[in-house]
Amino acid sequence: MEQEHHHFDEMRDAADTVRAPYASYRNWFDRQDAERLRAKHEEAEAFFRRTGITFNVYGEDAAQERLIPFDLVPRIISGREWKKLSRGIEQRVTAINAFLHDIYHRQEILRSGRMPRELIANNEAFLPQMIGMSPPGNVYTHIVGTDIVRTGEDDFFVLEDNARTPSGVSYMLENRETMLQMFPELFAKIKVQPVSDYPKNLRRSLAACAPPSCVGKPRVAVLTPGIYNSAYFEHSFLADQMGAQLVEGHDLRVVDGFLKMRTTRGYERIDVLYRRVDDEYLDPLSFNPDSMLGVPGIMDVYRAGNITIANAPGTGVADDKAIYSYMPELVEFYTGEKAILKNVDTWRCSEPDSLAYVLDNLADLVVKEVHGSGGYGMLVGPAASKQELEDFAAKLRARPGNYIAQPTLSLSTVPIFVDQGLAPRHVDLRPFALVSPKGIDITPGGLTRVALKEGSLVVNSSQGGGTKDTWVLED
Amino acid sequence: MLGKTAGGLYWMFRNLERAENTARLIEAGFRIALTRSQDQATGWKSVATTAGAAGSFSQKYQGFESADVINYLLRDPDNASSVLSVVKSARDNARLVRTALTTEVWSAVNDNWMTMKDLLAEPVVETELPKVLDIIRQQSALVRGALHGTMLRNDIYDFARLGTFIERADNTARIIDVKYYTLLPSTSFVGSSLDNVQWETILRSVSAHRAFRWLDEDDMTATSVARFLILDRRLPRSLIFSLEQTCANLEHLCAEYGERHSCQDHASQMVQGLKNRDIASIFEEGLHEFITGFIRDNNALGQMIEQDYKFYG
Numbered sequence: 001m002e003q004e005h006h007h008f009d010e011m012r013d014a015a016d017t018v019r020a021p022y023a024s025y026r027n028w029f030d031r032q033d034a035e036r037l038r039a040k041h042e043e044a045e046a047f048f049r050r051t052g053i054t055f056n057v058y059g060e061d062a063a064q065e066r067l068i069p070f071d072l073v074p075r076i077i078s079g080r081e082w083k084k085l086s087r088g089i090e091q092r093v094t095a096i097n098a099f100l101h102d103i104y105h106r107q108e109i110l111r112s113g114r115m116p117r118e119l120i121a122n123n124e125a126f127l128p129q130m131i132g133m134s135p136p137g138n139v140y141t142h143i144v145g146t147d148i149v150r151t152g153e154d155d156f157f158v159l160e161d162n163a164r165t166p167s168g169v170s171y172m173l174e175n176r177e178t179m180l181q182m183f184p185e186l187f188a189k190i191k192v193q194p195v196s197d198y199p200k201n202l203r204r205s206l207a208a209c210a211p212p213s214c215v216g217k218p219r220v221a222v223l224t225p226g227i228y229n230s231a232y233f234e235h236s237f238l239a240d241q242m243g244a245q246l247v248e249g250h251d252l253r254v255v256d257g258f259l260k261m262r263t264t265r266g267y268e269r270i271d272v273l274y275r276r277v278d279d280e281y282l283d284p285l286s287f288n289p290d291s292m293l294g295v296p297g298i299m300d301v302y303r304a305g306n307i308t309i310a311n312a313p314g315t316g317v318a319d320d321k322a323i324y325s326y327m328p329e330l331v332e333f334y335t336g337e338k339a340i341l342k343n344v345d346t347w348r349c350s351e352p353d354s355l356a357y358v359l360d361n362l363a364d365l366v367v368k369e370v371h372g373s374g375g376y377g378m379l380v381g382p383a384a385s386k387q388e389l390e391d392f393a394a395k396l397r398a399r400p401g402n403y404i405a406q407p408t409l410s411l412s413t414v415p416i417f418v419d420q421g422l423a424p425r426h427v428d429l430r431p432f433a434l435v436s437p438k439g440i441d442i443t444p445g446g447l448t449r450v451a452l453k454e455g456s457l458v459v460n461s462s463q464g465g466g467t468k469d470t471w472v473l474e475d
Numbered sequence: 476m477l478g479k480t481a482g483g484l485y486w487m488f489r490n491l492e493r494a495e496n497t498a499r500l501i502e503a504g505f506r507i508a509l510t511r512s513q514d515q516a517t518g519w520k521s522v523a524t525t526a527g528a529a530g531s532f533s534q535k536y537q538g539f540e541s542a543d544v545i546n547y548l549l550r551d552p553d554n555a556s557s558v559l560s561v562v563k564s565a566r567d568n569a570r571l572v573r574t575a576l577t578t579e580v581w582s583a584v585n586d587n588w589m590t591m592k593d594l595l596a597e598p599v600v601e602t603e604l605p606k607v608l609d610i611i612r613q614q615s616a617l618v619r620g621a622l623h624g625t626m627l628r629n630d631i632y633d634f635a636r637l638g639t640f641i642e643r644a645d646n647t648a649r650i651i652d653v654k655y656y657t658l659l660p661s662t663s664f665v666g667s668s669l670d671n672v673q674w675e676t677i678l679r680s681v682s683a684h685r686a687f688r689w690l691d692e693d694d695m696t697a698t699s700v701a702r703f704l705i706l707d708r709r710l711p712r713s714l715i716f717s718l719e720q721t722c723a724n725l726e727h728l729c730a731e732y733g734e735r736h737s738c739q740d741h742a743s744q745m746v747q748g749l750k751n752r753d754i755a756s757i758f759e760e761g762l763h764e765f766i767t768g769f770i771r772d773n774n775a776l777g778q779m780i781e782q783d784y785k786f787y788g
Binding site (some may be wrong): 240264 | 476477478479481567570571573574578581582585586589630634728732734784785788
């Protein structure tokens with residue numbers, strides 16, 4: 001037990017007593033029959049497979065669909081903790097939207113000298129096509145999934161801002177649904193804030209961003225790359241839950257200056273497009289000319305103010321890992337307040353002093369690609385072999401500007417259900433924020449990802465991570 | 476509804492119908508093989524032909540061995556119409572149109588695929604064949620039940636049903652066509668055991684052997700079997716039944732959308748044409764010619780539906 005206490009465990013404190021938010025749950029758990037829980041666990045897995053809640057892994061056979069393992073022990077956050085977290089997220093999301101507006105207009109932050117110009121000038125995610133254009137409602141990031149980790153009682157750090165097209169919200173919803181079905185008695189006993197309003201709120205939030213030229217009830221569609229995309233389940237799930245159309249590029253066409261979809265009764269207008277396709281593929285006339293996933297000419301419709309694209313093209317510049325290191329300054333610059341959520345110390349390898357430090361301390365650091373995501377192409381120093389460290393050092397020297405480094409955080413643990421009972425595993429948290437001109441709405445909780453392997457810090461589903469239901473208590 | 480969604484529903488149900496029909500064909504073939512051991516290869520060849528797979532099958536195999544034909548029709552990934560292939564296709568289409576399906580229908584199709592993947596992971600040995608074919612049919616029945624029990628009767632349902640009946644009409648017509656020579660009155664030896672077996676095989680291919688006995692009792696002649704399969708409006712796999720259903724679903728679409736297309740006119744002409752026929756006039760025209768014409772018209776109808784409702788860009 002001793003070694004577990006190097007990490008902050010969210011269920012038990014150093015004296016091995018159960019922390020307050022988990023008290024009722026633990027009480028219930030201790031009275032459960034292990035055999036029954038095991039059966040429930042299998043039931044959950046069968047349910048996920050039957051419902052088709054699967055994801056595809058890139059690089060594997062296209063037809064290979066995998067399940068994200070689900071753990072039946074919830075991750076519990078007190079109402080008080082959540083209040084602080086959600087305030088911090090709201091502040092950060094506000095700052096990101098202000099930053100995006102600024103960076104595509106007057107660029108005050110660059111003029112003030114608080115952020116180097118090269119960071120924008122050399123940034124592939126910065127889209128010149130967006131300069132001087134304001135999206136409907138002036139919202140850039142309609143949906144944000146901020147990755148947060150915890151290291152102590154009051155220590156929450158933002159790991160990534162995910163301002164492009166964050167995924168995972170369908171798991172947040174299905175995990176809760178599964179828990180409600182498996183353990184209804186728990187929800188009668190413990191008051192958990194609901195998450196089920198998310199699809200309704202998403203629809204409302206997107207509709208509130210409809211372009212001024214929209215007449216009547218805004219028509220919302222979800223743009224997916226198709227059934228072989230790793231997140232296809234989520235795309236169809238969200239479209240279904242919102243009552244929106246699920247479209248692919250070849251269903252769409254620009255007709256008379258509007259974006260229209262081919263229906264059984266002819267072409268019909270779309271007002272808001274929630275796209276789950278990357279910027280690069282959105283419009284072959286403006287970006288990647290080979291893209292089959294987007295719609296030729298959609299950027300013209302966008303610039304003419306006749307369609308809302310969520311999230312706006314070019315938002316990726318805000319979740320770049322090099323920009324990340326400026327987030328505390330950025331929050332202060334745009335909101336006039338100190339950042340509520342902490343940033344992880346970040347060494348930008350583009351700077352020679354930082355690169356030297358990173359190379360000297362590689363075995364203790366996590367190194368990430370500036371534009372990477374999904375845990376691909378990263379080095380976890382403490383877990384790497386000597387050879388892996390050497391190989392990575394060579395990559396760093398060759399392209400230092402491509403990397404940032406961060407200390408290995410001592411991520412908090414939450415117990416998972418194993419054959420022996422409960423065992424602590426590292427977790428992170430991705431809450432989802434919706435932005436519209438009417439305000440910012442954050443669903444209580446979010447997606448908790450958990451590294452199922454003992455000691456592992458990698459929670460990504462593509463690398464063997466699982467998920468948990470996340471409870472925010474009504475205090 | 477998106478044109479693509481309409482197309483996805485249509486093909487999803489064409490595929491499901493095909494899976495079921497292929498299972499039925501194999502069952503009929505298996506039955507002849509059991510009862511008439513001297514004529515096995517011919518029997519299996521005609522099964523492969525009816526399933527539209529004889530050509531591609533011959534490129535891969537010599538002769539028509541039962542194990543090869545069964546394997547090819549049930550689970551060969553090279554055969555785009557094998558049960559495993561079409562169930563996978565149906566499930567891919569279901570994923571494509573998932574927002575149009577109830578949870579029950581989606582689960583049933585997904586279950587069907589998962590069951591088939593396990594069931595047909597290895598070649599099926601003959602002793603297991605009846606059980607396997609049974610499961611295939613049960614799975615289809617579950618999807619159909621979920622469709623009838625839970626889906627709204629709107630355009631979504633109509634496109635699903637159109638896929639079913641266009642496919643079914645084609646399938647029944649092909650069964651008749653492959654065996655048309657045994658259905659000609661001139662070749663009929665009344666009461667000969669040879670023809671009784673042939674006819675029974677045909678009836679089994681459309682699961683109608685018992686229904687036929689209820690309706691026509693012991694009067695099994697080429698003419699009565701042909702009339703039953705083509706013109707009997709009580710038989711859910713007859714040409715006229717399938718066509719009338721297709722027509723009805725198209726009329727629903729017309730009423731719902733307030734717009735009439737060429738496919739509605741074509742379908743009602745086909746129905747009228749068939750209603751005015753009797754079996755004698757069909758034999759007069761020539762059964763083979765009649766069936767070939769029907770298959771052509773039915774395919775044309777399918778293509779009109781695809782165009783009129785903008786399935787493809």
